[in-house]
Amino acid sequence: MQANKLPSLLDAPLSAGTRVLLALDLNVSCQDGKVTDTFRIEKVLPTLEYLSKKGCRTMIISHMGSDGSRTLAPIAEFLKKTFKILFANSLSEAREMSATLSNGEFLLLENIRREAGEMANDPELAKRLASLADIYVNEAFSVSHRAHSSVVGVPKLLPSFAGFQFIEEVEKLSTALKPIHPSLFVLGGAKFETKLPLLMKFLNRYDRVFVGGALANDLFRAMGVSVGDSLVSERTLDLKVVTENPSVRLPLDFLVQKGPVTVVTPPEALGKGERVVDSGPKTAEFLAELAAESKFILWNGPLGEFERGFSERTLAFARAVAESGAHSIVGGGDTISAIQSLNMLEKFDFVSTGGGAMLDFLANETLPGIEALKK
Ligand code: ADP
Numbered sequence: 618m619q620a621n622k623l624p625s626l627l628d629a630p631l632s633a634g635t636r637v638l639l640a641l642d643l644n645v646s647c648q649d650g651k652v653t654d655t656f657r658i659e660k661v662l663p664t665l666e667y668l669s670k671k672g673c674r675t676m677i678i679s680h681m682g683s684d685g686s687r688t689l690a691p692i693a694e695f696l697k698k699t700f701k702i703l704f705a706n707s708l709s710e711a712r713e714m715s716a717t718l719s720n721g722e723f724l725l726l727e728n729i730r731r732e733a734g735e736m737a738n739d740p741e742l743a744k745r746l747a748s749l750a751d752i753y754v755n756e757a758f759s760v761s762h763r764a765h766s767s768v769v770g771v772p773k774l775l776p777s778f779a780g781f782q783f784i785e786e787v788e789k790l791s792t793a794l795k796p797i798h799p800s801l802f803v804l805g806g807a808k809f810e811t812k813l814p815l816l817m818k819f820l821n822r823y824d825r826v827f828v829g830g831a832l833a834n835d836l837f838r839a840m841g842v843s844v845g846d847s848l849v850s851e852r853t854l855d856l857k858v859v860t861e862n863p864s865v866r867l868p869l870d871f872l873v874q875k876g877p878v879t880v881v882t883p884p885e886a887l888g889k890g891e892r893v894v895d896s897g898p899k900t901a902e903f904l905a906e907l908a909a910e911s912k913f914i915l916w917n918g919p920l921g922e923f924e925r926g927f928s929e930r931t932l933a934f935a936r937a938v939a940e941s942g943a944h945s946i947v948g949g950g951d952t953i954s955a956i957q958s959l960n961m962l963e964k965f966d967f968v969s970t971g972g973g974a975m976l977d978f979l980a981n982e983t984l985p986g987i988e989a990l991k992k
């Protein structure tokens with residue numbers, strides 16, 4: 618997938634008064650009505666500034682949470698500090714309010730998943746959205762693996778362009794499809810089913826593939842090693858292709874929780890009542906060596922249960938990547954949260970805003986939202 622084949626916002630015919638429908642992913646953490654995680658918002662500020670400077674009247678669409686229950690109101694408050702922005706509670710309210718917008722101003726529509734038809738990609742909803750704008754801009758890379766109305770329906774009806782961040786995602790992630798050597802792919806986290814296609818694809822593209830986090834439990838189980846009470850996938854997967862691949866590396870030791878105590882254990886020694894919560898010190902050292910020997914590192918998935926405080930090896934690996942001097946790309950919803958909480962985000966060459974979208978893009982080399990822009 619070549620990013621330069623995507624129609625870019627830079628080439629969009631914009632002038633004062635152009636009505637833009639801008640898809641963003643403003644689904645960020647909020648607490649007590651206040652934004653607590655600005656990472657994704659900051660990444661799209663250049664696009665907002667560009668549209669405002671051009672004098673466009675921009676209607677922003679985004680979701681919040683997995684359904685329609687949550688509100689985008691805190692995001693409107695946050696953006697008000699920098700931009701002139703109105704907030705519409707519904708699409709019909711947005712229709713009226715958009716007529717009052719001045720050049721350079723924004724209108725944020727409440728959680729698009731409240732509109733019936735968004736998630737089912739209803740063409741009627743796409744029509745109603747498209748009728749409010751002259752052009753469509755997709756700056757929501759992290760939602761573009763979903764065939765929703767605001768992602769694939771609207772671009773059928775309007776001249777459509779990819780935002781700056783969107784294009785950067787495609788460009789930077791494309792470099793991970795053909796990594797420079799020696800290359801290292803580190804895959805952690807949980808839910809093997811969602812990560813297996815990517816793992817299979819990269820087994821023969823990366824020189825070394827380290828599988829950690831809860832995913833390693835599945836691999837040990839597949840090799841007949843007991844993993845005690847550790848988290849494993851519900852389905853037993855046939856992982857022979859992975860365990861027998863010569864590029865694959867696994868943790869050398871684990872931090873294991875047993876009742877109220879944690880101990881370091883080699884994988885073979887895991888018993889009943891014991892649960893892996895992080896890698897151990899030998900693994901951290903081994904990973905640091907792998908990182909130091911690499912010129913390119915792609916990383917998705919925390920190495921331990923960081924939400925419960927087991928973030929030591931995730932932090933150690935983040936440091937090892939930073940010290941390695943390798944070109945580094947990192948992504949994944951939980952991975953970003955983990956790295957962010959450790960204040961290490963700026964240590965990476967590229968941090969993807971995509972979670973599922975990043976995994977899907979790497980596995981399939983395109984996304985429904987990308988295909989929709991190319992037509
Ligand atoms: P991402 O969102 O970055 O793709 P995932 O969703 O795959 O990452 O995985 C993140 C989750 O994996 C976190 O909730 C983390 O606690 C969990 N995790 C990581 N290592 C382990 C482990 N050894 N045992 C159980 N859960 C783990």
Ligand code: MG
Pocket residue numbers: 949950951972
């Ligand atoms: Mg996740």
